[in-house]
Amino acid sequence: MTRLASPARLDHRPEIDGLRAVAIASVVIGHALPAWLPGGFAGVDIFFVISGYLITAIIAGELAAGRFGLRQFWQRRIRRIVPALAVMLWVTAIAAWAILTPNEFVQFSKSLVAAALFGPNLLFARDVDYFATAAGYAPLIHTWTLGVEEQFYLVFPVLMLALFRWRRRAVVVAVAAITLASFALAVWHAPRWPLGAFYLLPTRMWELGLGALCALVPLPRHPHGLIAALGLALIAAGFGLIGPGTPAAGAWFLLPTLGAVLVIRHAHRGTLAGRMLGLRGVAGLGLVSFGTYLWHQPLLALGDYLWFGGLPVAARGALIVVAVGLGAASYRWIEQPVRRRKVLKRGAPLMLAAIFALAVPAALGAAGFAGWLLPASGPAAVRMDGLKPPLANIPxxxxxxxxxxxxxxxxxxxxxxxxxxxxxxxxxxxxxxxxxxxxxxxxxxxxxxxxxxxxxxxxxxxxxxxxxxxxxxxxxxxxxxxxxxxxxxxxxxxxxxxxxxxxxxxxxxxxxxxxxxxxxxxxxxxxxxTAWAAGEQYAEGWLRCRAPLNTDCPMGYPxxxxxxxxxxxxxxxxxxxxxxxxxxxxATSLCGPAQCWFVQDGTLNYWDGSHMTLSAARRVAExxxxxxxxxxxxxxxxxx
Incomplete structure (x- = not known):
C-alpha cells in the first residue's frame, strides 16, 4: 500500500500553469462566445482537479515533514483568495448598484452576500440555472466554484490530518473511496436534482479527489509523452462533446477530468505536451487565471445587461482582453504582494483585513436584499410604484x-x-x-x-x-x-x-x-x-427596457x-x-381602444414582464x- 511519506513533490511546474491556461481560456470563451465552445464551462472541472492536486500535495508534504498546521493552511488560503475576490466584489457591487433595476438588484444582493460568505453554490443550488441565469444573479454566478473550493479547504485538511494521525497508510484508500462515492452520487443525482449535482461539494468532490490522488500517488519516473497528448485529446473531446444539456457533473465529465489527470502525471518538460503547456505566454496566462476568472463574468454579464440582444462579438472580444488585463493587474498588485507577505505580513492584521474586506460587501448585499439599499434606479422606481410588492411571493x-x-x-x-x-x-x-x-x-x-x-x-x-x-x-x-x-x-x-x-x-x-x-x-x-407581450425588450418590464443603451422604450404598445x-x-x-x-x-383598465400602457397617470402598470404593480391592480379592482x-x-x- 502506498505510503503518505512519498507524495508527489510540489516543485513549480510551468506545465500546470499551462493547464490552468487551457481551463481559463475554455471558461472565458464558453461564457463570452457560447456558440463557439458550448462545453467551455467544463474548464472549471479541470480547475477542480488542479486544485485537488496542489492542495493535497501541500498538505501531504507538510504532514510527512511534521509541520502541517490548520491555522497556517487556512491563512495561506485567505492570502490566495480573499484580496482578489474582495476587490472584485467591491467594484462589481458599485457597478451593479449603478446599472441594475431594483428587482435585479435584489437578486444581485443575495448573490453578493453568498459570495462574501463563500456560500454562493448553496444559494444557486436552490433555484438558479447556470445556463439561464437571471440578470441579477449573472454577474456573480461564477463564484459558485469558489464556494465549492472554500468548502473543500475547510473539510479536506481536517480529514487528512485525522487520517494521518489515525492510520496514515489508509489515506490513499480513504481518498479513493470518497472520490468513487462522490462520483456515484453525482451520476445518480445529475438527472434527479440537476442543480444540486452541478453546484454542491458532495457531487463535485470526485473531481477534487482525482487531483488529490495524483498528489498522493508518486508521479511516474518516466513520463510518457503519448499519454500526456492523450490527456490533452480527452480535454478537447470533453469541450466538444459536453454541452449545457449534459447532466453535470456526471459520467461525461470524466473526459476533461481524466484528461487533466493524465496531463498532470505525464506532461513534464521532456514531453511535447509539457513543452507546449510550459511556453511562456501559455504559462503566463495560467498564472493570471484566478484574477481573469474573477473579472470576466462581471464584465460580460453587465456588458450584456447594457446592450439589448447581447453584445456584439467584437465587444465581447474586447471584454475578454480587459478581463485578462485585470487578471494580470490583480496578480501583480493584489495577489502577489499579499501572498509574499509584502503587505499584511502577520496573521492578525491579515484576518482583520479579510473580515473587513468581505464584511462590507456582505453588509451591502444584506441591505439590498432587505430593501434598505436601493440601486441608482430605485428613486425613480419608487416614484412610479415600480418596486416588487411585498406580498408578491406569498402564495x-x-x-x-x-x-x-x-x-x-x-x-x-x-x-x-x-x-x-x-x-x-x-x-x-x-x-x-x-x-x-x-x-x-x-x-x-x-x-x-x-x-x-x-x-x-x-x-x-x-x-x-x-x-x-x-x-x-x-x-x-x-x-x-x-x-x-x-x-x-x-x-x-x-x-x-x-x-x-x-x-x-x-x-x-x-x-x-x-x-x-x-x-x-x-x-x-x-x-x-402584460408587458412582455410588447416584445422581447419588455420581457422583464419597462424599467428593464430602459437600462440598455441601444433601446427605445415608449410608454405603451398596440x-x-x-x-x-x-x-x-x-x-x-x-x-x-x-x-x-x-x-x-x-384590459379595460390598462388599455385603450388602440394602445395598452406601461405608464399610466405617472405610475407603472407592471413591476416585471407580466405582474402588475399595486397601482395597476387598484385600477382593475376599482x-x-x-x-x-x-x-x-x-x-x-x-x-x-
Missing amino acids: VIIPPRGKLEFVLYGDSHAAQYYPALAERFGPGALISQSGCLAADNLRNNPPDWKYSADCDALPGQLADVLQDRGVRTVIWAQRWERTLYREGSGEAIGSTTEARGAALLLAALRRMKTRLPQDTRIVLVGNSP AALAEGRAISAQLKAFAAATPGFAYIDP SIDPALVPQASRMQATLP
Missing part, C-alpha cells in the same frame, strides 16, 4: 379568524390583486401557486413539475375554505394563456390559444363549479395584457398585441352564458362592480 394567505368577503384563486397573476381587492372589499383569502392553473382534472404543467403537488392541492383547498368560512365569492385570476395537461398526465392536450384547448378549459371551469358550494359565484378575471386577447374573449362569453359566473376584463361581492357591497352601502 397562500388565509386569515385565521373573522368574516371573509372573497377568496382570490389562481396563480401569481391572482396574487398580484390581493392587496388591492382587500382594500376595496375587505378581508379575503388568497389561494394560489405561481405558474399553476388548477381546474377540475386539468393542469398547465406535467406531473414532474416541482410544484405539481402544491398545484394539485389548490382545488381542494378552495373548496375547504369556502365550506368552512361560509364564503360564496371566488375571484379567479390567472394567466389563462397556457398549454394544458390532464391532471397526473405528462401529455399535453392542447393550448388555450387553440379551439380545442379553450373548450377543455371552459369545460373544466364548469366541473370546478360543481365541486364548490351551490350558491358560489365565480368572478373570472381575464388575462392581464392593444392588438395584448396577451390572452383570444382566451379572454372566450371567458367573457362563457361567463355571460353560464349561471354562477361573471367576468372582469383588466372596475369590479361591488354587487359581485355581495357582503362587501352591503357593508359599503351602510357607510355614511
Whole structure:
C-alpha cells in the first residue's frame, strides 16, 4: 500500500500553469462566445482537479515533514483568495448598484452576500440555472466554484490530518473511496436534482479527489509523452462533446477530468505536451487565471445587461482582453504582494483585513436584499410604484379568524390583486401557486413539475375554505394563456390559444363549479395584457427596457398585441352564458381602444414582464362592480 511519506513533490511546474491556461481560456470563451465552445464551462472541472492536486500535495508534504498546521493552511488560503475576490466584489457591487433595476438588484444582493460568505453554490443550488441565469444573479454566478473550493479547504485538511494521525497508510484508500462515492452520487443525482449535482461539494468532490490522488500517488519516473497528448485529446473531446444539456457533473465529465489527470502525471518538460503547456505566454496566462476568472463574468454579464440582444462579438472580444488585463493587474498588485507577505505580513492584521474586506460587501448585499439599499434606479422606481410588492411571493394567505368577503384563486397573476381587492372589499383569502392553473382534472404543467403537488392541492383547498368560512365569492385570476395537461398526465392536450384547448378549459371551469358550494359565484378575471407581450425588450418590464443603451422604450404598445386577447374573449362569453359566473376584463383598465400602457397617470402598470404593480391592480379592482361581492357591497352601502 502506498505510503503518505512519498507524495508527489510540489516543485513549480510551468506545465500546470499551462493547464490552468487551457481551463481559463475554455471558461472565458464558453461564457463570452457560447456558440463557439458550448462545453467551455467544463474548464472549471479541470480547475477542480488542479486544485485537488496542489492542495493535497501541500498538505501531504507538510504532514510527512511534521509541520502541517490548520491555522497556517487556512491563512495561506485567505492570502490566495480573499484580496482578489474582495476587490472584485467591491467594484462589481458599485457597478451593479449603478446599472441594475431594483428587482435585479435584489437578486444581485443575495448573490453578493453568498459570495462574501463563500456560500454562493448553496444559494444557486436552490433555484438558479447556470445556463439561464437571471440578470441579477449573472454577474456573480461564477463564484459558485469558489464556494465549492472554500468548502473543500475547510473539510479536506481536517480529514487528512485525522487520517494521518489515525492510520496514515489508509489515506490513499480513504481518498479513493470518497472520490468513487462522490462520483456515484453525482451520476445518480445529475438527472434527479440537476442543480444540486452541478453546484454542491458532495457531487463535485470526485473531481477534487482525482487531483488529490495524483498528489498522493508518486508521479511516474518516466513520463510518457503519448499519454500526456492523450490527456490533452480527452480535454478537447470533453469541450466538444459536453454541452449545457449534459447532466453535470456526471459520467461525461470524466473526459476533461481524466484528461487533466493524465496531463498532470505525464506532461513534464521532456514531453511535447509539457513543452507546449510550459511556453511562456501559455504559462503566463495560467498564472493570471484566478484574477481573469474573477473579472470576466462581471464584465460580460453587465456588458450584456447594457446592450439589448447581447453584445456584439467584437465587444465581447474586447471584454475578454480587459478581463485578462485585470487578471494580470490583480496578480501583480493584489495577489502577489499579499501572498509574499509584502503587505499584511502577520496573521492578525491579515484576518482583520479579510473580515473587513468581505464584511462590507456582505453588509451591502444584506441591505439590498432587505430593501434598505436601493440601486441608482430605485428613486425613480419608487416614484412610479415600480418596486416588487411585498406580498408578491406569498402564495397562500388565509386569515385565521373573522368574516371573509372573497377568496382570490389562481396563480401569481391572482396574487398580484390581493392587496388591492382587500382594500376595496375587505378581508379575503388568497389561494394560489405561481405558474399553476388548477381546474377540475386539468393542469398547465406535467406531473414532474416541482410544484405539481402544491398545484394539485389548490382545488381542494378552495373548496375547504369556502365550506368552512361560509364564503360564496371566488375571484379567479390567472394567466389563462397556457398549454394544458390532464391532471397526473405528462401529455399535453392542447393550448388555450387553440379551439380545442379553450373548450377543455371552459369545460373544466364548469366541473370546478360543481365541486364548490351551490350558491358560489365565480368572478373570472381575464388575462392581464402584460408587458412582455410588447416584445422581447419588455420581457422583464419597462424599467428593464430602459437600462440598455441601444433601446427605445415608449410608454405603451398596440392593444392588438395584448396577451390572452383570444382566451379572454372566450371567458367573457362563457361567463355571460353560464349561471354562477361573471367576468372582469383588466384590459379595460390598462388599455385603450388602440394602445395598452406601461405608464399610466405617472405610475407603472407592471413591476416585471407580466405582474402588475399595486397601482395597476387598484385600477382593475376599482372596475369590479361591488354587487359581485355581495357582503362587501352591503357593508359599503351602510357607510355614511
